[in-house]
Amino acid sequence: MIYFDFAATAPLDKEAAEVYLQAATEFFGNSSSLHDIGGSASALLENCREELAGLANVNKNGLFFTSGGSESNFLAIEALLSAPKKQGNHIISGMAEHSSIHSALNRFKGLGYEITFLPLNPFGLINIEDLREAIRPETILITVQHVNSEIGTIQPIEKIAQICLENNIHFHSDFVQSFGKINLSKVAPLISSFSFSGHKIYGPKGVGGVYLDPSISWRPFFPGGSHEKGFRPGTVNVPGIAAMTAAAQKIFHSVSGDFNHYVKLRKAFLEALGTIKQSVQVFEAEENDSQLPSIIGLRVAGIEGQWMMLECNRKGFAISTGSACQVGMQTPSKIMKAMGVKDEQAKEFIRISFGRSTTVNDVLRLGDALVGIVKEYKGTSVI
Template sequence: MKYFDYAATTPLDPEAAEVYLKVATEYFGNASSLHDIGGQSAALLENCREELANLVGVDKTGLFFTSGGSEGNFLAIEALLSSPKKAGNHIIAGMAEHSSIHGTLNRLKEAGYEITLLPLDSNGLINLEQLEKSMKSETILMILQHVNSEIGTIQPIGEIAKVCKDNNIHLHSDFVQSFGKIDLKPIASLVSSFSFSGHKIYGPKGIGGVYVNPQINWQPFFPGSSHEKGFRPGTVNVPAIAAMTVAAQKITGRIQTENSKDRLLRKTFIDTLAPIKEKVKIYQGDEGSQLASIIGLGISGIEGQWMMLEANRLGFALSTGSACQLGMQSPAKVTLALGLTTEEAKEFIRISFGHSTRMEDVIELGESMVKIVNEFKAVSVI
């Protein structure tokens, strides 16, 4: 089967897998233990922390390891709320945020916080003027993802961070889809916190991290936690962290090469859909605001679920949105944020490229989708 769902997860890099096995068998000590075996594990852990911090240009003392992006988002938000820059109970977030963000916001709303959700414009971006109009004197936190996981648009986090700084508002950004795919050094130190995940960058599943600006005097959400300076409970998964670090080093080293390749793959795929272009709607920003490896689109008159199953039958793996919400059969959150109709939302599908995606496979997928649409039209006429 030809895989086009890299935005959902990636295969484990072979070198990262080797590192995982080596660390799990040779550096198996608990990093919190005081004996030499624990000390070896602790030293490796801190080397990984420093390396990952250097890759994105942040202070390593603010980097904490988690079980992944979802836990990272939750813990980062709670950390910022434990140490607001001013009094207030108003939170602004994007309507298209990951389901882990929305789950946290629902709980906070029940706890008495006021939540404002911002839609996306026709280019899949947050309107900065609308953002500023949504702010109040009580606004203490803003939550906006860097790259949307379903259409790949890139939010201007640098500009948003300045607005937040000028108004004493914390900013948390979900970097899960941009970590390793975009140079984050210009913006990583500008936010109050960000999250990332190992399995999106060819590292293991069940590992990720959070950066919280060290100047923020956050309080632990779980009282009595001793690991990661109290940021989260549970023995630190050093083998997975080491493997993720290797994967991060490799993917960060090929950002420019991969982005150039993905732009070509994207153009080729879209060109291949030319025979049905009048039925295809691609949701995207301009080139400077678009991660080329993620394509969100809809085909008029054909439900995304049906297209996904037909593509699967022909040997192609693609999706209808974030894997974290598919089990609920709810529309992709980005379709709500874009203001699509119910029918348009049902038509949404996502195609995403990765390191192993080949040009011939992209062409074959495009041609197969054209065939699926034409066969569907023929059946409909009959």
């Protein structure tokens, strides 16, 4: 089986696994305990905090560890709304945000907040003018993901951050798909908060983090907690954090080389679909700097995505029909709805995502398999 679902999760890096084992056996103490064994775990934890903050170019005092991206998104929004820059009850978000963002916003909608969901243009990007027009005097939070997990479009975070600054609005961004894939040194310091996850960068599952601007006087969602300065309860997963940090060090130092590798793979894969191009619609940004090359979202006209996924699986290729957090739902993916794609066409959507182990030969074999499936099941034209 050749794996093409790295946007869902990545295998644990062997060096990160070794770090986990060492931390779990040698630094096993509770990092909040006052004895020397607890102190050793605490020192390791703070070293990881400083290292990860340095990689993202943010203040370590604003970095908190969580169980992953979903919890990070939820707690970040809770924290920002506990300390708004001004009075108000209006929030702006993208229609295609991760399900954890939508869940958090639905909670606040039930509490009387008003939510504006912005659609995306045909290239999967937020229209900046639409964003400006949606802002009201009572707007206190904007949340827009950095990279979409299904088609890989990169939102104009710097422009959005500037708009938020001008209007005294908190800005949260889901960095789960961009952390370790894009140079974040310029954008990370510009926003109020961002989330990230370990298993997307070859770290362990069940660990992630959130950055909150240290100048924000947030209130904890869980009262009475002592861990992570009260940000969340529960004994801190020091071995998982250490392994995630090791994985982050490795992937951050290879961002440029990985990016170029994925550009090459993307080009080779799309060229391999040349003989069926009339049946294929690729959802992507117009400009290269607005597109993460490792994620390809497309539809094959006339063939449902789930059928295509199962056929690929039968032939030895693991692809997906979108975000693993909404697999099994009958409705089309949020990104397709946000881009205005008709429901029947949206159900034809599939996602192919590359990792550092993916080779040109791998993508050519997948391309051949897709061509064979389309010819066998007589896909129609996208036009």
